[in-house]
Amino acid sequence: MSRTVSLAFRQALLEQRSFWRSAEYALFTFALPIALLLLIGSTTATGYLPGTRVEGQMIFVPSMIAFGVIVAAYVNLGAKLATLRHDGVLKRIRTTPLPASAYLSGVLGSTAATTLAITASVMAIGALAFGAAPRIGGVPELAVGLVLGVLCFGSLGLALSAVARSAESAAPIANASYLPLAIMSGIFDPTFPVPHWLSAAVGLFPVRALAQILQQSYTPVAHAPVTDIVVLLAWTAAAGAVTAWRFRWH
């Protein structure tokens, strides 16, 4: 057991080394949420949301944190594993004594580290540029949101790489699956109008769930995010099952 953990840890370090060495990959992974934060934030996200006493940036900044988690853990991880499979890297790993669980945990661990770094930058810029910082009492929500967010979207990334039939298709599938949800969930614009039934449907997906948990850590907008936590856990379980069932190494 402890050997598996140490192997996973070593794998995570290795992945991190590769990530930071690939300068453009790292740069643009960070650039996307930060650029959107600055661009959208500076035009729309300030002032009170209509009909409330909630400042727009207190919703928008945590939404961008959620966006960063989704891009790093779901889109990039899914596409990356599909590429590694295509390049025959995964099959080489599979024929070694390295347990599958150690490899995949290592990859997830590295993704978690990257996600934390992105979150820290988005939070820092959100605080400096828009004066939005988490509330003192919101730390538990922040921690729960980040842990569940990385687990859920990381598992979805693994599942995505498992169902994508080719390396090229992983990124389009990822984008087509989360972007519409992100827009409908009000990630980019909390006032985005959606009909009631659609809003209810969107609530079943993990994008808004994660955003809402993180929003709670900035401003207590609603009920305690129990439903959102359940939604994330349910998607984590489903993604884990799909991964276990369909993940291929070659």
Next chain:
Amino acid sequence: MTTPALSAREVKKVYRPRNRPEVPALKGVSLEVGRGERVGLLGRNGAGKTTFLKIASTLLRPTSGEITIFGHDVMAHPEEVRPLIAVVPQEGKPFFHLTPREQVYTYLRTRGFSRESARTRTEEAIEQMGLGEVADRLNVTLSGGQMQRAMVATIIATEAPLLFLDEPTIGMDPFARRGVWDSLRRLTRKGSTILLTTHYLDEAERLADRVAILQDGRIQVVGSVRHVARRAGVKTTIKFTAPQPVLAGAVATPAGLAVVLRGEVASCQTDNSGPALRELLDWAAANGLGDLDDLSVEAPTLEDSYLQLVSNGGPQ
């Protein structure tokens, strides 16, 4: 009796792609590879070589059949097999953002070697594969042949008991190929067993103790290169420069040897070169032709035998 390194019995594999016809890739492959042997698996593109290696290396489940590695059942206990094998997959790529030195080292560490021994083995493998000059460049910047050398270095460094190499020298220059051959020979001297595929028949000829030819989903011939040549029935060719009297038609060629003239080159084919040579030289002496110029005996190469054996399969 020691268990063989690899023993496959009636291994079958049918690929069933969605919405496409089934592909019966292996129709019953039986092969035994003894400890310390170097065996070359030959066959045309699509013959099923990669499929067989994937099954043997725990990547792919066969449709039916049995396969054991040092007595361990590959399907039932892959986790017992993996520490015993090391694989150079076909067209495998290294980790792009590691250097060859880091790649070999981290791979060895992953397999459980101590820091000290991983470091020594890494340096040896880098040296043997002639990667010294590029050992600290990122893999992504290496040429195709250099990447392939890094892949092979990674695997030979393990000195695993059984190595599978799927077209390991593809894209390598002749020096690098010889480096691979030397390393593989050295490994078998230390006790490793090797099963490799290649399309370079000179490689199989120089490297493999035995070759197995895979065709139509089965192993058609297996044995030493000589054995395969005999099975193929390719004849030995004797050539010499036709002396002037023969060219002029003044002296007839020996009746027992169907000698063919092409320009001034005379040639004949035989199953048994000894008696044929004697007959030829007796004939030359009897007709006062002296020593035959440029006399040569060309034993069939593996390539000749191979082409002969698989040619009836038609283009695939």
